[in-house]
Amino acid sequence: MIRRSRLAGLLHLWPIVALVLLWDVWVLANGYTSIVAPRPWSVINDVVGNPDAYAIDFLWTLAISVGGLLLGMLLGTIAAVLISLWAPMSAVLTPAALIVRSVPVTVMIPIIARVFGYEVYTVLVVTVITSFFPAFVLGLSGMASAPASSRDLFVVFGSSRPASLWRLRLPYAVPNLLLALRITAPLAVLSAMLAEFLIGQQGLGYLFIVARSYMEIDRAWGTALVATMLSVFAFLAARFVERRISPRFT
Amino acid sequence: MRLRSPRWLNNTIGVLILITVAELIGRTGIAGRSWPPLTDVVGYLAEPVAQATVLRALTATAASAGWGLVLGIVFAAIAALLANFIPVLRPGLDRLASVLNAVPLIALAPLLITTVGRESTPAVVAALGVGFVMFVAFTAGLAGASATHQDVFSVFGSARSTTLLRLQIPVSLPTVFDGLALAAPTAILGATIGEWFGAPRGLGVLIVSAMQNYQVLLLWAAALTAALLSLAAYLIAVRLQSGAVRRFT
Numbered sequence: 001m002i003r004r005s006r007l008a009g010l011l012h013l014w015p016i017v018a019l020v021l022l023w024d025v026w027v028l029a030n031g032y033t034s035i036v037a038p039r040p041w042s043v044i045n046d047v048v049g050n051p052d053a054y055a056i057d058f059l060w061t062l063a064i065s066v067g068g069l070l071l072g073m074l075l076g077t078i079a080a081v082l083i084s085l086w087a088p089m090s091a092v093l094t095p096a097a098l099i100v101r102s103v104p105v106t107v108m109i110p111i112i113a114r115v116f117g118y119e120v121y122t123v124l125v126v127t128v129i130t131s132f133f134p135a136f137v138l139g140l141s142g143m144a145s146a147p148a149s150s151r152d153l154f155v156v157f158g159s160s161r162p163a164s165l166w167r168l169r170l171p172y173a174v175p176n177l178l179l180a181l182r183i184t185a186p187l188a189v190l191s192a193m194l195a196e197f198l199i200g201q202q203g204l205g206y207l208f209i210v211a212r213s214y215m216e217i218d219r220a221w222g223t224a225l226v227a228t229m230l231s232v233f234a235f236l237a238a239r240f241v242e243r244r245i246s247p248r249f250t
Numbered sequence: 251m252r253l254r255s256p257r258w259l260n261n262t263i264g265v266l267i268l269i270t271v272a273e274l275i276g277r278t279g280i281a282g283r284s285w286p287p288l289t290d291v292v293g294y295l296a297e298p299v300a301q302a303t304v305l306r307a308l309t310a311t312a313a314s315a316g317w318g319l320v321l322g323i324v325f326a327a328i329a330a331l332l333a334n335f336i337p338v339l340r341p342g343l344d345r346l347a348s349v350l351n352a353v354p355l356i357a358l359a360p361l362l363i364t365t366v367g368r369e370s371t372p373a374v375v376a377a378l379g380v381g382f383v384m385f386v387a388f389t390a391g392l393a394g395a396s397a398t399h400q401d402v403f404s405v406f407g408s409a410r411s412t413t414l415l416r417l418q419i420p421v422s423l424p425t426v427f428d429g430l431a432l433a434a435p436t437a438i439l440g441a442t443i444g445e446w447f448g449a450p451r452g453l454g455v456l457i458v459s460a461m462q463n464y465q466v467l468l469l470w471a472a473a474l475t476a477a478l479l480s481l482a483a484y485l486i487a488v489r490l491q492s493g494a495v496r497r498f499t
Binding site: 092189 | 260261263264265267282284342343345348349351352353354356358361365431432435442443446454464469470473476477481483
């Protein structure tokens with residue numbers, strides 16, 4: 001039984017092992033010095049050996065991403081509820097959805113940085129704004145997906161507006177909001193890091209710039225490694241939440 | 251019974267509302283001097299010098315994004331076909347795709363600057379972003395044929411390649427084009443991120459340098475251009491997708 005699960009684990013994890021090995025072979029085969037590209041072991045050593053060098057910036061970026069993600073999704077949901085209560089405003093849904101789908105965060109971040117200034121909280125504003133749009137768009141379309149027959153039923157039984165919002169529309173929006181969470185979680189980490197890279201004074205994106213300018217190659221690659229793990233775990237956590245909760249609402 | 255306005259009218263009103271809000275924020279100056287009225291930005295873009303600068307950057311970014319899109323699609327197709335013909339690779343490749351999809355593209359920067367150089371980094375970052383999205387679309391599409399159809403093909407002894415060509419690929423096209431609608435803006439995101447790491451030209455470079463030098467109108471003009479490029483790429487992909495749905499479902 002144990003052997004079998006190990007085998008299954010191998011079936012799932014071989015690409016990650018292969019990637020690390022490929023990385024090592026690639027460095028050796030090209031004869032890169034450690035300034036050009038470090039070997040995986042020395043990067044892993046740097047991360048494992050100096051946890052305190054990464055800890056503060058890691059926790060900082062984690063806090064900014066999670067805080068911005070939750071705040072942005074909350075504001076997006078509130079905006080969706082308000083707009084769903086006031087029919088004429090629903091016209092902005094399609095153009096807003098187009099903005100979410102198409103405008104890259106790299107275009108938004110410099111403008112947000114300029115408008116809000118080079119402050120620490122600007123990084124938070126960036127993550128809030130990137131997390132706002134998916135929750136807004138998906139939440140609104142979720143609320144609109146409540147079937148007409150159910151809506152009629154609520155009307156016939158004289159349900160008040162807040163009651164039908166709470167008991168009919170919001171439950172219909174939950175799976176969509178969880179989908180927004182899964183989409184946004186890695187995106188929030190990416191935009192936090194991009195903002196730190198551009199304007200930050202702390203966090204993984206900033207640590208990356210500092211390491212790069214002091215030619216601490218192991219540290220720079222280590223930052224990339226830690227950031228990747230943070231983003232992947234954010235994605236896996238969001239997917240776990242979605243798989244747990246979503247079936248109860250569909 | 252309430253009269254419903256037609257969809258295009260609704261959308262036009264929505265766009266007008268958003269543009270008006272942006273214009274008013276600029277006119278009143280409540281967001282400070284860094285948020286100009288949109289009319290000023292458009293006026294700035296009409297000047298020949300500014301237009302030339304933005305156009306040069308636009309061609310560079312569009313070329314990187316285009317190359318990235320093509321490369322990403324080709325590699326994703328190869329990987330998806332491998333996963334299709336060698337099933338034992340499948341769970342690993344799926345896991346790899348979902349993990350790689352979550353990798354922040356900025357983390358790949360040190361790797362790419364040392365390997366492919368500053369010139370080609372934008373196209374390669376774009377290709378990676380596109381590749382992850384398209385791999386998921388290809389594998390989901392190829393697996394999308396109904397069990398009944400699969401059975402018919404195997405009962406009549408069709409070769410694996412015939413099944414692929416006559417059943418799986420036609421069935422997969424709507425999903426693949428769905429992926430393309432996600433991948434097209436991703437290509438531009440990847441290209442601009444790649445440009446941040448020291449590419450010689452491109453909209454990403456222009457946006458960052460305009461931000462640092464407080465050239466507010468240039469910043470907005472370049473950002474609007476990048477947004478419109480991305481929007482156009484997205485709308486073309488959506489159009490292709492609805493065509494594929496009509497033809498193949």
